[in-house]
Amino acid sequence: TERRKRQNGSNSRKRRRLLAKQTKLIESGWNKMANLPPSLSMGTPFGGPSNSAGAPANKDRNLASAEQLVLDLSNPELRENALLELSKKRELFQDLAPLLWNSFGTIAALLQEIVSIYSVLAPPNLTPAQSNRVCNSLALLQCVASHSDTRMLFLKAHIPLYLYPFLNTTSKSRPFEYLRLTSLGVIGALVKVDDTEVISFLLSTEIIPLCLRTMEMGSELSKTVATFIVQKILLDDVGMDYICTTAERFFAVGRVLGNMVQSLVEQPSPRLLKHIIRCYLRLSDNPRACAALGSCLPDSLRDGTFSNCLREDQIARRWLQQLVHNVGVGRVPTHQGGGFEHML
Structure with missing residues (x-):
């Protein structure tokens, strides 16, 4: 006993x-993932080069x-x-x-x-x-x-x-x-x-609603990775067409992005904001989506609210400037029915 x-x-x-x-x-994985997007990799490549004299023995x-x-x-x-x-x-x-x-x-x-x-x-x-x-x-x-x-x-x-x-x-x-x-x-x-076959597979599943759910209720890090996934889907033409085919899909994504921007006004996160801006910028490449953004793009992205948040990120600032420009010149008068509103 x-x-x-x-x-x-x-x-x-x-x-x-x-x-x-x-x-x-x-915890260590979380800290590594804090540097994710665009480096969502496992770290150094397997079997990466080594200058050590004992590399072959270590490899074995x-x-x-x-x-x-x-x-x-x-x-x-x-x-x-x-x-x-x-x-x-x-x-x-x-x-x-x-x-x-x-x-x-x-x-x-x-x-x-x-x-x-x-x-x-x-x-x-x-x-x-x-x-x-x-x-x-x-x-x-x-x-x-x-x-x-x-x-x-x-x-x-x-x-x-x-x-x-x-x-x-x-x-x-x-x-x-x-x-x-x-x-x-x-x-x-x-x-x-970047592989269209991967994007097509994911779009055949429920990945967009699942990512949107995480973007709404996850931690900052989970929101960042989920937004990165949506961004990569949007950057593929197949993904862009999927999101912009129906008003329902576009506004589902737009609503979540807008809510995230609003929450970042109170608790800024340059990393997360950068990926949100990239999603919006990509959406502005679609004429109907760009027209719709004229009325649903958050004012805080237009009025300099995040200038201090992005002061260290020249790329994000340039993306935001391009986004505001695209939306400004791409707005279509309502009577022309160029956006998604007439589809609702």
Whole structure:
């Protein structure tokens, strides 16, 4: 009995240490993601050049370590630690994404981790330990989504759909916010590379409403990544046509962007504002959308409210000037019916 107590105590301490490591990893990921858009990547490329004389030996050791950890993912008893170690060291492993994708049962194990917490999403009963573990799984999926050899395979397997229940949550607790942010990171990794096929796939799903939801109720960082995703969709002609095809879609996006601008008047965020401005500027490329912006573009973007906020960002200031110019010269008199209003 005494031995069992000591063993239980030892296991409890190990679990606490593991949870602390996971939390630190997620926090570190958040800090890295603070520099996201336009660099929504995993960091340095896998197997990037090294000037170290021992690079070949280190490369071999890293590969052996990665292969063993990937094998450990198939063992439920070893999976939690393998998830943590792979997530933490993923930048050190060359071609980790193909290894994950082509290893028997590995992607299924990652999806099993994701599906296992669906039942605690509503009502919201997600624990920090559950969130951290799934976020580690999502980090590995982001690795797969980022790699040129596995990106389209990832899409064709419709794996992004497994993330959508997380984006559909509304709880603002930290475990849920971590889930949303890491899930958005996976989608962001897909859209970071300009590829119409990726955009077309995402538009065939509910990605726009899910991003708009996050833009309305997420943390500043989640809002920034979600807005970046919408921006990248708009910058693709297929995405632009999708948003501007109907008044309903245009005004859904415009309403959320406008609400975000209003909230930034009270709590400015240069990074988030920059992506909002870029979305508006892209919308102004469409004649009907530009005409509609004449009446729905927030006054705070026209009257210098954000001059101080953008004083360090010359690109954002130039975008804003171009936006105001486009809207000013692109307004169509109401009787000509050039905008979306006549469609409502």
